[in-house]
Amino acid sequence: MLAYYLGLALRSLKRNPVLTGLMVLAIALGIGASMTTLTVLYVLSGDPLPGRSADIYYPQIDPRDMNGYQPGGEPADQVTWIDGMNLLRAHRADRQALMTGGSVPIQPTQANLDAFYADARYTTADFFPMFEVPFEYGTAWTAADDEHRARVAVISRKLNDKLFGGQDSVGRTININDADLRIIGVLDAWRPDPHFYDLYQGTYGEQEDVFVPLSTSRDLKLAHNGSTDCWGNGAPSQDKLEQAPCTWLQFWVQLDTPAQATAYKAFLVHYSQEQKTLGRFQRPPNVRLRDVMQWLDFRKAVPDDVRLQTWLAFGFLLVCLVNTVGLMLAKFLRRSGEIGVRRALGAARRAVFEQLLVEAGLVGVAGGVGGLLLAQLGLWLVRRQPADYAKLAYLDPVMLLVTFALAIGATLVAGLLPAWRACRVTPALQLKS
Amino acid sequence: MDILPILATLRRHKVILWLLMLEIALSCAIVCNGVFLIVQRVQHMGMPSGVAEHELVQIQQAPIAVPSDRYARAQEDLATLRQVPGVQAVGMTNQVPFGGFSSNGNVMLSPTQPHRTLSAAEYFGENLIQTFGLRLLSGRTFEPDDYVNADTVIKSLADGSGKDFPMPTIISSALAERLWPGQSPLGKMFWLAPKANFRVVGVVATLARANAYKTTTAQYSLIAPLRMGADKDQNYLIRTQPRDRQRVMVAAVAALKRADPTRVITHARTYDEIRNDYFKDDHAMAGMLVSVILAVLLVTGLGIVGLASFWVAQRRKQIGIRRALGATRADILRYFQTENFLIVTLGIMAGMALAYGLSLWLMLHYELPRLPLFYLPAGALALWAIGQMAVLGPALRAAAVPPVVATRSV
Numbered sequence: 001m002l003a004y005y006l007g008l009a010l011r012s013l014k015r016n017p018v019l020t021g022l023m024v025l026a027i028a029l030g031i032g033a034s035m036t037t038l039t040v041l042y043v044l045s046g047d048p049l050p051g052r053s054a055d056i057y058y059p060q061i062d063p064r065d066m067n068g069y070q071p072g073g074e075p076a077d078q079v080t081w082i083d084g085m086n087l088l089r090a091h092r093a094d095r096q097a098l099m100t101g102g103s104v105p106i107q108p109t110q111a112n113l114d115a116f117y118a119d120a121r122y123t124t125a126d127f128f129p130m131f132e133v134p135f136e137y138g139t140a141w142t143a144a145d146d147e148h149r150a151r152v153a154v155i156s157r158k159l160n161d162k163l164f165g166g167q168d169s170v171g172r173t174i175n176i177n178d179a180d181l182r183i184i185g186v187l188d189a190w191r192p193d194p195h196f197y198d199l200y201q202g203t204y205g206e207q208e209d210v211f212v213p214l215s216t217s218r219d220l221k222l223a224h225n226g227s228t229d230c231w232g233n234g235a236p237s238q239d240k241l242e243q244a245p246c247t248w249l250q251f252w253v254q255l256d257t258p259a260q261a262t263a264y265k266a267f268l269v270h271y272s273q274e275q276k277t278l279g280r281f282q283r284p285p286n287v288r289l290r291d292v293m294q295w296l297d298f299r300k301a302v303p304d305d306v307r308l309q310t311w312l313a314f315g316f317l318l319v320c321l322v323n324t325v326g327l328m329l330a331k332f333l334r335r336s337g338e339i340g341v342r343r344a345l346g347a348a349r350r351a352v353f354e355q356l357l358v359e360a361g362l363v364g365v366a367g368g369v370g371g372l373l374l375a376q377l378g379l380w381l382v383r384r385q386p387a388d389y390a391k392l393a394y395l396d397p398v399m400l401l402v403t404f405a406l407a408i409g410a411t412l413v414a415g416l417l418p419a420w421r422a423c424r425v426t427p428a429l430q431l432k433s
Numbered sequence: 434m435d436i437l438p439i440l441a442t443l444r445r446h447k448v449i450l451w452l453l454m455l456e457i458a459l460s461c462a463i464v465c466n467g468v469f470l471i472v473q474r475v476q477h478m479g480m481p482s483g484v485a486e487h488e489l490v491q492i493q494q495a496p497i498a499v500p501s502d503r504y505a506r507a508q509e510d511l512a513t514l515r516q517v518p519g520v521q522a523v524g525m526t527n528q529v530p531f532g533g534f535s536s537n538g539n540v541m542l543s544p545t546q547p548h549r550t551l552s553a554a555e556y557f558g559e560n561l562i563q564t565f566g567l568r569l570l571s572g573r574t575f576e577p578d579d580y581v582n583a584d585t586v587i588k589s590l591a592d593g594s595g596k597d598f599p600m601p602t603i604i605s606s607a608l609a610e611r612l613w614p615g616q617s618p619l620g621k622m623f624w625l626a627p628k629a630n631f632r633v634v635g636v637v638a639t640l641a642r643a644n645a646y647k648t649t650t651a652q653y654s655l656i657a658p659l660r661m662g663a664d665k666d667q668n669y670l671i672r673t674q675p676r677d678r679q680r681v682m683v684a685a686v687a688a689l690k691r692a693d694p695t696r697v698i699t700h701a702r703t704y705d706e707i708r709n710d711y712f713k714d715d716h717a718m719a720g721m722l723v724s725v726i727l728a729v730l731l732v733t734g735l736g737i738v739g740l741a742s743f744w745v746a747q748r749r750k751q752i753g754i755r756r757a758l759g760a761t762r763a764d765i766l767r768y769f770q771t772e773n774f775l776i777v778t779l780g781i782m783a784g785m786a787l788a789y790g791l792s793l794w795l796m797l798h799y800e801l802p803r804l805p806l807f808y809l810p811a812g813a814l815a816l817w818a819i820g821q822m823a824v825l826g827p828a829l830r831a832a833a834v835p836p837v838v839a840t841r842s843v
Contacts, residue, residue, distance in 0.1 A: 330743030
């Protein structure tokens, strides 16, 4: 029966190519626009640590003075050196890492390469196992290296390609800020998007090329980049940041069970209380413990413009669908005579309804194909834009499926009203004329 | 033209009428708000910076080996740049308007104030007024004795001695007006930290922040006479003739490289590039909005064409009868045009309410002002025009129906 309906639908669609074309075009435009923006939104709201993000938390405490204090406000976004070190040494989580970003001068030994600056991350050892960073060669450093301010570095695959032609460079040296560091690891391709662990360095399409132990970076006076928030008479002088009343480090912990998370939060409150008793903190304890996705949501990692564009595109899709409902109604009602004959010959209302829905579905499939092509075109246009997230805009299999489901589903919904109206024509009235 | 027969006919096609109205109402809401969003972006992109935009070049350099005296190195570099032919003025700054990288401070009107009065951009550096080309409204510019090395100030703040303070400062007129409305700001004092107070010695007309995203606070800026070292985050500024910019930039980079071959030039660009770069997202968003509005109008127009064609085809016989009874072609044409005008008008009435509701929703979720009411009639005009254009083809076809159709049976 379906084959018969399909045949009927094809014949009917061919009879009014202009009307059919208009319907398919409207669906394709609507689907194309909404899938383009939805794909961008989907890519940008992606999970940077699939399967693990719920166990990784970003503790926040409030070390600032009473200036600007408002009860119920948010605690500081980052931590000071003293608090970061205290929390790190407390070892209350399964894993914990204290880190910050920077940019370092690299002087290649190769004569054909000019000196250049590379983005760097200064962190403690747990960074690599906690975020499950993949290694191509070598390994990460250990807590002992952190302790001894070891002159070691881990570099990205990209930098390894640039400096060593992609060969195993473990054991070789790299000159950073006039100091020789031994390379102990080369990362495999790794690019968590969004760059969740430090959103101050740009949210998308960011990846450091050099990783150095935090203690070593302070020893070598490697410049810190990103947000530095000071209070009191504090001023961000690069070499005195350890003592300054400034927050400039990110602290991440891994807590594998909800019970541990609850306990850790209690520990943060306890720590704040203790620091207040000691006179270091002035504000009452105010802590947060957000997991990765909560943190990204709180920091509004996805740009407002992208959300606005998605709403706009779906508004457009709505216009296209209303348009299609109207056109389909016109098309079905025009065939009242034909439907009347079918009804008179014994077709049930249900059968006519089904037949018309098959026709609507066919328009949906055609619109879906058109929409897919338009979405690819749209994403290509997005990728040509200057925004830092633009390069990530690609359609994946999930979104491909969503495109077709949305196109066919939307068209079927759009077809319901016209098909219902059309199958209720009175056969006798149509046969009379 | 008699409207009553049209209304009587429309009453017999309620579903299609409702659909058309809905489509027009949705289009009206999207188009009104979309155009408003575009205007917002365009206004944002036109925000004044206060600097001589077409005459400026920014160079950022980073030393590979840190010089022993960063302040002496900065002075040498400035001297080197002054030698470059075509250079009119040379300065140094920690940030540039719309440069993205920003340095801001909390301004307080007393040292013990519990909450900041506002946040303002802190411009540090040398010879900024002249190089930027800022317009001094009152007071004076900085004199050579005003300048202090940044490290000295940081140290005196950290040890709490408060030496070097109060420091002279030049502020933007927007900041002056916000801090001391209606009064002369000259000689007035404000604090950036309990020990860091500043006395206003001059006011410039306009100086935008490096991260100016809100129009209300975009012009809150202050300049402090701090001498900065030749660090990688500092900017050398060069002012020159607009036509000389490229040549001067190349020559300046070459001169800096000659002075220290190992240094890395991280940025060398004209101010026009800085502005374009800062507003590129707004530009892209405005482009996207224009395409969506055009697409909405196109789809709505095509929808009207489709439904009008259907109606014309359905009513061929009636049109023929009317023609046979003496109606002219112009009468038939006018009938369909009036009918379209009525439907679009009904749609627009619903659309205006919808547009307003959508605007309220956008205000709730995004930081947007309320839709000004004059956008509503503007959107209405656009939809009336689209409707009349779309219906013209089918209406002409209807007018071409010969009276003889009346005598034929289907």
